[in-house]
Amino acid sequence: MSSASAKVDGEKPADKAAAAPDGRPVVVQVVDVSKKYKRGRLSVTALDGVTLTIARGEIIGIIGPSGSGKTTLLNVIGGLDRPTHGKVVVNGVDLGGLDDGRLSEYRLKTIGFVFQFYNLISTLNALENVEVPMGLAGLSKEERANHASELLGTVGLSLRTKHMPAELSGGEQQRVAVARALSNDPALILGDEPTGDLDSKSAKALMDLIWTLRKEKKVTFILVTHDPLVVARCDRVYSVRDGKVVREFFPKSEAAKRLSDEERLAMDTLY
Ligand code: ADP
Ligand code: MG
Numbered sequence: 001m002s003s004a005s006a007k008v009d010g011e012k013p014a015d016k017a018a019a020a021p022d023g024r025p026v027v028v029q030v031v032d033v034s035k036k037y038k039r040g041r042l043s044v045t046a047l048d049g050v051t052l053t054i055a056r057g058e059i060i061g062i063i064g065p066s067g068s069g070k071t072t073l074l075n076v077i078g079g080l081d082r083p084t085h086g087k088v089v090v091n092g093v094d095l096g097g098l099d100d101g102r103l104s105e106y107r108l109k110t111i112g113f114v115f116q117f118y119n120l121i122s123t124l125n126a127l128e129n130v131e132v133p134m135g136l137a138g139l140s141k142e143e144r145a146n147h148a149s150e151l152l153g154t155v156g157l158s159l160r161t162k163h164m165p166a167e168l169s170g171g172e173q174q175r176v177a178v179a180r181a182l183s184n185d186p187a188l189i190l191g192d193e194p195t196g197d198l199d200s201k202s203a204k205a206l207m208d209l210i211w212t213l214r215k216e217k218k219v220t221f222i223l224v225t226h227d228p229l230v231v232a233r234c235d236r237v238y239s240v241r242d243g244k245v246v247r248e249f250f251p252k253s254e255a256a257k258r259l260s261d262e263e264r265l266a267m268d269t270l271y
Contacts, residue, residue: 018092020055027187027220028054028077033086034243035072046072047083048243054222056187057214061231061251062224063263064240070224073240074190077222078111079103091187108136112181112189112219116196118173120165126152126176127161133183151179155209171202178209182219189213191223195230207233239263 018026035047046069054060062070075081076088079095088095091110098106107113120129130148139147152161155175165173174194181189195203207230213219223230231237232251239247241262 018089020053022055024055024057026053027056027058027091028052028222029087029089030073030077031087031089033073033076033083033088035069035076035081036084045243047076050086050240050243050245052238052245052248054220056220057218059210059214059221059233059235060223061234061237062222062240063226063231063237065262068240069243070240071192072243074192074222074224077188078113078190079107108133109184110187112178112184112186114174114177114181114189114191114194116193118165118170118177118197120173120176120180122165125162125164126157126168126179129165129176130179130183133180137184147183148179151182152176154182154213155179169202170198171205174198174202174206175209178206178213182213182217186219188220188222191221191225193224193226195225195227200229203227203229 018029020026030050030052033047033050034045037044037046048069050069050073062073064070072081076083076095077090079098082096090106093106093110095103095106121132124132127145127148130151131144134144134147149158149161152158155178157172157175157179160168160172160176163172165176168176174197178189195206198206210221210223211233214221223234225231234251237249237251238245239249239260247260247263
């Protein structure tokens with residue numbers, strides 16, 4: 001399996017020459033994306049003309065108040081939902097051109113998902129949880145077991161392979177979830193509040209792991225977060241409000257230390 005180039009059969013390369021200003025290949029292009037949900041006779045605008053570009057190996061944060069469209073944005077990038085308007089191109093594939101079958105293949109092979117509450121299967125041990133997406137992708141039992149135990153080593157859990165989720169701490173469960181997200185060598189990992197249920201030590205360990213994976217596997221991460229610790233360790237952050245990107249900043253730069261009151265409030269909600 002080649003990393004960052006998992007392709008869906010029959011795709012049409014939409015923009016294969018795309019590169020970020022620094023020359024790195026572009027992994028995600030969101031172009032003027034809007035998403036409206038119908039709620040009875042009312043229409044809710046969850047995303048309103050979002051445009052952004054993410055290069056391979058970037059660690060991107062998405063912040064914003066509750067209801068601002070963060071999860072919807074992850075869902076349209078992850079192929080869990082389709083935009084009402086606009087275009088999402090991932091790894092050169094225009095998701096709008098994929099039928100539902102190809103879109104689920106895209107979710108399985110190109111994307112890894114990490115959620116706030118880990119979402120492990122409680123009746124499967126750590127190793128079996130990591131194997132699940134590989135089974136769906138058609139790997140043999142032996143390949144699955146070997147690759148899953150290698151990935152549990154990568155996330156520092158070689159001694160926990162037979163543990164059930166209930167026998168693992170929150171931080172350990174989230175690392176199993178990261179190993180599971182890596183199982184089909186995705187180009188992109190999407191995290192929706194991945195540290196939202198972790199203590200600060202486990203949250204720091206998770207960010208250390210994300211930095212290692214970016215360095216060693218060139219995985220790209222998009223992390224929706226309220227956690228200042230996560231924001232501080234992203235390369236670049238998009239601040240979202242009312243379905244729009246209102247600001248983009250680089251947390252490691254001086255200017256970014258001056259968050260707007262609203263951004264501070266959005267990050268304070270969990271503290
Ligand atoms: P966030 O993750 O920033 O809290 P969401 O993306 O979940 O925000 O939601 C953005 C807006 O879209 C909210 O007003 C929410 O109520 C609405 N919304 C999200 N999903 C749905 C849905 N499936 N049906 C109707 N409205 C939705
Ligand atoms: Mg959300």
